[in-house]
Amino acid sequence: MKAVQIRAFGDPGELIAVDLPTPSPAGNELLIAVEAVGVSGADALIRRGALAAYGFTEGFVPGNEVAGTVLAVGDEVDASWEGRRVWAFTGGGGGYATHVCVPLEQVLPLPPALSPADAVTVGGSGSVAHFALRHAHFAPGEAVLVRGAAGGIGVMAVQLAARAGAGAVAVTTSSAERGERLRRLGATHVLDRFGNGDADAPTGFDVILDLVAGEDLPRFFDRLNANGRLVAVGAVGGQPPADFGLTLMAQFQRSLSFATFSAATVPTAHLQAVRRDQLDATARGELTAVVHDVLTLDQAGLAHRKLDAGEVFGRLVLTP
Structure with missing residues (x-):
């Protein structure tokens, strides 16, 4: 063969x-x-x-x-x-x-x-997106942000969150053309890679699925609502800073959560x-x-x- x-x-x-x-x-x-x-x-x-x-x-x-x-x-x-x-x-x-x-x-x-x-x-991508949303304890009506939404898992997460009744489905992506394609799949707001760029987007999110990680991961803790959950599903942008937990602890009173998810645990x-x-x-x-x-x-x-x-x-x- x-x-x-x-x-x-x-x-x-x-x-x-x-x-x-x-x-x-x-x-x-x-x-x-x-x-x-x-x-x-x-x-x-x-x-x-x-x-x-x-x-x-x-x-x-x-x-x-x-x-x-x-x-x-x-x-x-x-x-x-x-x-x-x-x-x-x-x-x-x-x-x-x-x-x-x-x-x-x-x-x-x-x-x-x-x-x-x-x-x-x-x-493969669809099941990872499904169980990542479950790992984040996503509930209908909540606001979701998919960071790095243009990949295989991201486009499935957008569709599944919208299909499940998310109150908002925001995405970060690298171009307006990709953003428009993601809107056709169910995204309601398109942001740049730093989570900015749409004045009508929610100011905070209940769930963030992060497929990028990298040095910018800690700044997305600021985009979580109180009791919000950020789940790292991938690391195409590399590992986050070694001290990223300090950013999370600095917001202790907001009861934020960080988790990783691998389908190997399902x-x-x-x-x-x-x-x-x-x-x-x-x-x-x-x-x-x-x-x-x-x-x-x-x-x-x-x-x-x-x-x-x-x-x-x-x-x-x-x-x-």
């Missing part, structure tokens, strides 16, 4: 196409002929070497979600799965390939009307239930899959250059 490996940590040019043995499904695994791969910010962090401490090594094949057709199954899986169109979470890697083996508990059947590209755009069965619902909702047209571009597998390096340049609105998708 064809796959894309990280030859060496660093530049996107170190993503190279190689030939590897096609795996065989064992036990509860399914062998999937991949038709679409979702490209994520986590893939870029792994490629840069930023997550080497977590066991990612050079030679790794990135890609944590795929869609395609089941070719074969292990001896613990019902043969009726063969030939079915599916979405699958690969468990952290292996998706940048023409074939991948995935445990049955991480596989969902695709609705007939849903394309593989749309499936990998919604499947039981698989709960993730899969939400993913199934969201894939179905997308097939019905109730959620929008925002696909920035579809590239071929051997253009993985180009996809990562687009990520690194901040060009992507929604998700990039690779196809064999």
Whole structure:
């Protein structure tokens, strides 16, 4: 099979196409002929070497979600799965390939009307956005700010917050054009990257989902209402200042909360239930899959250059 490996940590040019043995499904695994791969910010962090401490090594094949057709199954899986169109979470890697083996508990059947590209755009990002809002104890009527809303998780968070009855859904983004696209997805206010620029926006927010982090994270504590919650869901802007907790403690009497969120803490069965619902909702047209571009597998390096340049609105998708 064809796959894309990280030859060496660093530049996107170190993503190279190689030939590897096609795996065989064992036990509860399914062998999937991949038709679409979702490209994520986590893939870029792994490629840069930023997550080497977590066991990612050079030679790794990135890609944590795929869609395609089941070719074969292990001896613990019902043969009726063969030939079915599916979405699958690969468990952290292996998706940048023409074939991948995935445990049955991480596989969902695709609705007939849903394309593989749309499936990998919604499947992973949507569930992260859903559980991040739950982690923030979001309630209908509350004002929400999504910081860094143009990425895959951000565009889903905007849609889900609006769909759930948020009193306001504000976003930070880098351009007026992106802001207008986010308005069409449910945003009610568009701010610049510092949280300014819309005189009609709420002066405070009950929930902030922060996909950026970086040195500016502490200034967003000032944008929380009393009892407000800021949840860091990503860190595409790097780590916050080491002393950012001092800003939070300086506002002790306002009862503000800061938390981090990773989908790794959510039981698989709960993730899969939400993913199934969201894939179905997308097939019905109730959620929008925002696909920035579809590239071929051997253009993985180009996809990562687009990520690194901040060009992507929604998700990039690779196809064999």
